Amino acid sequence: MSGVHAHALHYHGHSPVHRLASEVKIVAMFAFVAAVIATPTREVWAFGALAAILAVAVGLAELPTAFFLKRLSIELPFVIFALAMPFVGVGPYVEVGSLSLSVPGLWGAWNVLAKATLSVGASVVLSATTEVPDILAGFDRLRAPRLLTAIAGFMIRYLEVVVSELGRVRTAIAARLGNLSRRQEAATLASVAGTMFIRAYERGERIHQAMLARGYRGTIPPAATPALPARWAGTVAWIAASWVVAAAAILTS
Amino acid sequence: MTALLEVEDLAYTYPDGTRALMGVSFSVAEGERVALLGPNGAGKTTLLLALIGIVEAQSGEVRVGGVTLEPETYPEVRRRIGVVFQDPDDQLFMPTVWRDVAFGPANLGLPAEEVESRTKEALAAVGMEEQADRAPHHLSGGEARRAAIATVLSMRPDVLVLDEPTSNLDPVGQRELAELLETLDTTQLIVTHDLPLALRLCPRSIVLNGGRVAADGPTAELLSDAALMAANRLELPYGFDPGTIAGR
Amino acid sequence: MHVPDGFINAATSVGTGVVAAGGLGVSLRNAARGLRDFHIPLAGVTAALIFALQMLNFPVLPGVSGHLMGGALAAILLGPWMGAVVVSVVVIVQALFFADGGISALGVNVTNIALVTAFVAWPVFRGVLKILPKTRLSAMAAAMVSAFVSVLAGSFAFVLEYALGGVGGAPIGTVLGAMTGIHALIGVGEGLITATALGTVLAVRPDLVRGAADVELSGTDTVPTGRAVTTFVLTGLAVAVALVVFVAPFASPHPDGLETVAEQTGFASAAQEHPIGGPLADYQVAGVESETVGTIVSGIIGTVIAFAIGLGIVAVSRRRARSA
Known part of the structure; x- marks a missing residue:
């Protein structure tokens, strides 16, 4: 990790997602990640649907694809981590060329790959559309x-x-x-x-x-209340979509 | 002229036995701009902390605008004496410039609109309105200094106390900062090693050495006194002659 | 040690999240109780420092590198509560802003990297310091041992979580062996860095060390002599080897016990999702014994190698210091 420049995470813009109150985006990110994690590994279609839902957020945030993918690449170290799993997992095994790969290991690698990618994607949307101080203020407002x-x-x-x-x-x-x-x-x-x-x-x-x-007496004054609209309705609809996908995947598995 | 800031026989010894201040007395009148000069270890920074009770002097008295410094009056004295510390990285601790400048007024318990108008006013006074939403670590050296001054101006202090305001600035930055300080009509006490700056801004200087006031008088006179300068480890930049420059 | 999303299943992530939230809540309350208000900026700057130190990798073996976790250092310097809070903040910020460790794995990572390390390091440090003569060198030795143990404890916590809800079907014995082996080495690095760092702080500002606040240490103003350093290193080596020998076999029966518990207590979804129940049970009966031995052997070999490296570093830096 070469850069700790938190400001480099931010993508300047005025999209509807940029102009959403930070606490709403924080809740949305955690709710989306929860849906991703709850989705059973082998329901591959569900991950496709979740990726589409994430793509909607990326689109609404007006983030260029190249920027998004570049930021997504910070998860690469974990991809390498995941690639080891088919080699150390237990049987049954599948022969690929001269290699004998563990089937549970392959599914495990897929699981980490898919879930980490979607989760990191969600956190990228948050940090790209919200300045760091705003994110902290959002956590304050979430108590x-x-x-x-x-x-x-x-x-x-x-x-x-x-x-x-x-x-x-x-x-x-x-x-x-x-x-x-x-x-x-x-x-x-x-x-x-x-x-x-x-x-x-x-x-x-x-x-x-x-x-x-400067008169500090034990409490740091909180950030002013947000001038940004909460727009819960749209956000809840977006969250609900991801939960519907997760629920459907759990039921069909 | 009435004395706005009065320091009387202030003495402080650190817990390890180091005697930093050994009976310091001086006063600053309203509207004055005074330089506080002296070698490293003279006790300048300790004095500055003692003025607002962050180090508690064992004896002596500080009065500002008729308010005497004691634990009950700390909040009032700290509002009246605005200290700008040397390293802007210490002074600017909030996530954005705006919140940093609003920190002082918010601590005073002012209503939100008042906090906002004071923050705006202070940022305007140092020409930093445009940088309000930036994070302090993205500011240039000069911008950081100006923001640091704004954080104190927003409390509308009676006296502005600045610790080495021009250190680590390039020559242009130093000049710009001097020009900014000239535009502010708040009473100022400027702690500095930068003797040309003292000569430019301050008609009067106080020399502190070994925890005592070694001299107090017109800046141009003090800087021309070779014996006094040598005795207090003060030295003008090479080729600088205070006699040829119109001091104040 | 930073676990990504998808590595630990949902149920275990939630469970560990509850544990982490509880532990962090208790730490916050206790840290706030002993809080002088200047501790807040101090804690923030210390968190920034630990973040920065975590970015620097040190070599463990050829091709394997570790980084400082800092839980032990933070606990010894700031006390266990504030230490746990500070490292938790580091872990949370890493996950939220730098994708270092998964969002859903926040509970896992806060527990392993912040809470377990701080809460294990503190009593070990205090305990070891109690039985040793009160010198700076003893405090350094105690720091070394506590840092080493804290890293191993953190890795055991991970193995436990993996046993409860790990994805990918790696045999627990293998995971335990690999984690213990590597973390024994990382622990030595952590121990050396923690001890050296503490030694520096004790020499310059002994008043800042919370873990030795009530202990009068002699020799804080002197640089340790060559023989003292050798004694210190050898003592640390002996303790580390002893720990690998005694702790590893003690810990290894856990996985199959936990697997059983997991199946009985309805964590069965985990077993469904990654069908390792059957094969693993067989594997463990046949395999755990040898795995344990392998763990111990690799741990000992690793510890010895790492100590040799450590001694090399000490020798080189001493020679350079002399010639400089």
């Missing part, structure tokens, strides 16, 4: 624990600061040692981690001072 969203907010805010700090420290060490081997990297990482924690702590203290200086 997620404030401590959790507050910590997540600080984490995302300081991610790039910490990553670039870490990069500078590694560069400084590499400059003295020459190019680092992987093994030296590990040693470097170990020595740097402690220093970085102290820096993180001291930054935490300074941020807190800056908060106190």
